[in-house]
Structures are given as C-alpha cells and as structure tokens.
Amino acid sequence: MRVDTHPKGFFSIAESVSEQLLLGGMNVGEHKIRKVCIVGAGNMGHQIALSAALAGFEVKCTDVNEEVLKKAEQFVITYLPERVAKGKLTQAQVDAARANLSFTNDLSEAACDADLVIEAIIERLEIKRKLFAELDSLCLPHTILATNSSYIVSSKIADVTERPEKVCNLHFFNPALVMKLVEVVKGPHTSEETAQTLMNFCVSLGKTPVLLKQEIYGFLVNRMLAAIKNESIYLLDMGIAGHEEIDTAVTLALGHPMGPFRLMDLTGIDLTYIVGLERFQETGDPIYRPSPTIAEKFVKKEWGRKTGKGFYDYPNG
Numbered sequence: 001m002r003v004d005t006h007p008k009g010f011f012s013i014a015e016s017v018s019e020q021l022l023l024g025g026m027n028v029g030e031h032k033i034r035k036v037c038i039v040g041a042g043n044m045g046h047q048i049a050l051s052a053a054l055a056g057f058e059v060k061c062t063d064v065n066e067e068v069l070k071k072a073e074q075f076v077i078t079y080l081p082e083r084v085a086k087g088k089l090t091q092a093q094v095d096a097a098r099a100n101l102s103f104t105n106d107l108s109e110a111a112c113d114a115d116l117v118i119e120a121i122i123e124r125l126e127i128k129r130k131l132f133a134e135l136d137s138l139c140l141p142h143t144i145l146a147t148n149s150s151y152i153v154s155s156k157i158a159d160v161t162e163r164p165e166k167v168c169n170l171h172f173f174n175p176a177l178v179m180k181l182v183e184v185v186k187g188p189h190t191s192e193e194t195a196q197t198l199m200n201f202c203v204s205l206g207k208t209p210v211l212l213k214q215e216i217y218g219f220l221v222n223r224m225l226a227a228i229k230n231e232s233i234y235l236l237d238m239g240i241a242g243h244e245e246i247d248t249a250v251t252l253a254l255g256h257p258m259g260p261f262r263l264m265d266l267t268g269i270d271l272t273y274i275v276g277l278e279r280f281q282e283t284g285d286p287i288y289r290p291s292p293t294i295a296e297k298f299v300k301k302e303w304g305r306k307t308g309k310g311f312y313d314y315p316n317g
C-alpha cells in the first residue's frame with residue numbers, strides 16, 4: 001500500500017493500515033513490521049516505545065544506562081493506570097500495551113529480531129554512527145534502521161551500513177505520546193519503499209506524518225522553532241523582557257500551547273546547548289553559538305524538567 005497513490009485520501013489510508021495491523025503487522029517488502037526496537041529509553045525513546053506498544057506492535061526498548069531504563073519503565077507503570085483512571089484507555093488496552101512492551105539493557109536481544117529499529121540516543125554523530133554499524137550487523141536483512149535525531153540527517157549515518165536504502169530519519173516531537181506530527185525525511189540513499197513504510201507506520205500509531213523529499217538541517221519544525229527560540233533568547237539577554245513575559249507573549253499573541261522558554265525546559269536545555277554548539281563548530285556561523293544564558297544553564301545542569309530546574313522550577317519532577 002502506498003500513501004501517495006491511495007485514491008480515497010488519508011482516512012482510508014488510516015483504516016487500511018489498521019486493517020493490516022489487525023492482520024498481524026505492516027508490510028516491509030515481503031516482510032511485515034511486527035517487532036519494533038527502540039534504542040534509547042530517554043525522554044523521546046520511552047514515549048515512542050509506548051506509542052508503538054499501544055498501537056499493537058511488539059516493542060523492545062533498550063538503553064545502556066540502567067537508571068534511564070528503570071525510569072522509563074517506572075513512567076509506563078505510573079502513566080498507564082492514570083490513563084485508565086482518566087477514562088482515556090481501557091484496562092484491556094493497558095494490559096495489551098504492557099504485554100507488548102519490554103525493557104532490556106541488551107542491544108543484541110532488543111534488535112536481533114526487529115523489523116524496525118528507531119534510534120533515539122544522544123545527539124552525537126560519532127556515537128550514532130557506531131550504533132548504526134552495530135545494528136547493521138545485529139539486525140535481519142529486511143530491518144529498517146530509522147533515526148529520531150532532531151538535526152543529524154541520515155546521510156551522515158547510512159554509509160556505515162550495508163543497507164543505506166533502509167536508513168531514514170523518523171522525527172517525533174516531544175511529548176511523543178501526545179504530539180501528532182512526525183517528520184519522515186528521505187535521504188538520497190533512502191528507498192521510496194522505506195519512506196512509504198515509515199509513513200504507514202506513523203499512521204498506524206495514530207500520528208500524522210509529513211514527508212520531506214530532501215534532507216535539510218532542522219527539517220521543517222526545528223527550523224521554524226529555532227528562529228523563535230533565538231529571537232526570544234536575544235530579547236531576554238538584552239534585558240527587554242523576562243522569560244515569563246516572552247512566554248506569555250508567544251502563547252497569548254501567537255496561540256502557541258507553550259512559550260519558547262517553557263518549551264526549552266520540556267525538550268531539554270542540554271539539547272539546545274549541545275545541538276547549537278555542534279552546529280556552530282560545523283558551520284562557524286555565530287547564529288548557532290549557544291548564548292551565555294544557555295551555556296550557564298548547561299554548566300549548572302539546569303536542563304529543564306529532567307533536572308527539576310530550567311527557566312522554571314519543577315520541584316516534583
């Protein structure tokens with residue numbers, strides 16, 4: 001099934017993908033996507049994993065860090081009953097999701113039988129390249145290797161594998177359980193079939209995918225977000241207004257659900273710093289150099305919600 005040639009539009013595609021899931025998976029060539037491996041159980045990884053488990057996929061979520069794994073599992077244990085109490089999920093859906101989802105620190109166990117691997121680890125190119133080379137040797141020949149990287153395009157990674165046509169960017173947004181959009185970014189090496197399979201996979205998660213036909217730094221959303229973030233930090237550093245006033249302006253005048261400072265707290269100020277610094281080192285363009293405010297927060301480990309303090313305080317985590 002191809003999303004772009006379906007005669008009846010999006011809803012029929014969603015129905016058709018759900019039908020495929022009921023029949024036991026989604027096609028990848030002659031194979032089906034039934035098993036999904038998520039590498040990296042942090043902020044993004046564990047929520048992507050849970051989204052896939054709730055959609056009926058068999059998911060293994062892995063991380064090298066035991067503490068991160070435990071935290072991810074704890075999130076699932078707390079979150080799912082809350083959804084039942086709120087009337088958003090039935091007990092049967094929760095039980096099915098729990099049965100579909102497991103956590104392990106063993107990459108080989110998590111990846112060896114997966115049809116799709118989604119990498120959601122730290123934004124460091126060399127670490128991702130090493131991981132993809134390892135995944136290439138661990139995974140079945142038909143397995144698609146996707147990266148959830150916000151900024152690193154898959155053409156910087158695909159060449160370490162023997163399957164560049166099965167390597168693609170698949171970019172979710174934070175919080176991944178809630179945000180509907182996913183960017184599917186096709187590199188020059190990515191096959192049509194891989195991109196379409198990932199588009200279909202997103203629909204089966206209840207998400208709305210957008211296809212980028214070419215790679216570009218920051219894809220669609222982070223490019224737009226960067227412009228707002230940079231301007232907001234500039235206004236703050238100039239002493240024109242405080243972070244709360246700027247957030248209020250953006251929410252009330254532009255209708256964004258949260259302002260740029262609250263959003264940086266959600267996505268992680270460490271990420272803003274690391275990504276900005278790497279891009280500055282890569283391009284030499286001062287626009288990307290992290291501002292002193294961001295650098296100071298990075299050094300003080302005031303990274304936002306994940307450390308209990310960012311631009312705002314989160315005493316309860």
Ligand code: 3HC
Pocket residue numbers: 086088149150172173174175177178179222225257258263267
């Ligand atoms: N994890 C899971 N679910 C969450 C959540 C979280 N961290 N925070 C909120 N939710 C859920 C709640 O359970 C609730 O679900 P329900 O309505 O089905 O019961 C729903 O979201 C609404 O939550 P609240 O009523 O508590 O709060 P809000 O209405 O303020 O919504 C928000 C919270 C969804 C985070 C909303 O403020 C929002 O959409 N903010 C903008 C987020 C955004 O811009 N994300 C993109 C970031 S950029 C990015 O991700 C790029 C990447 O490369 C870093």
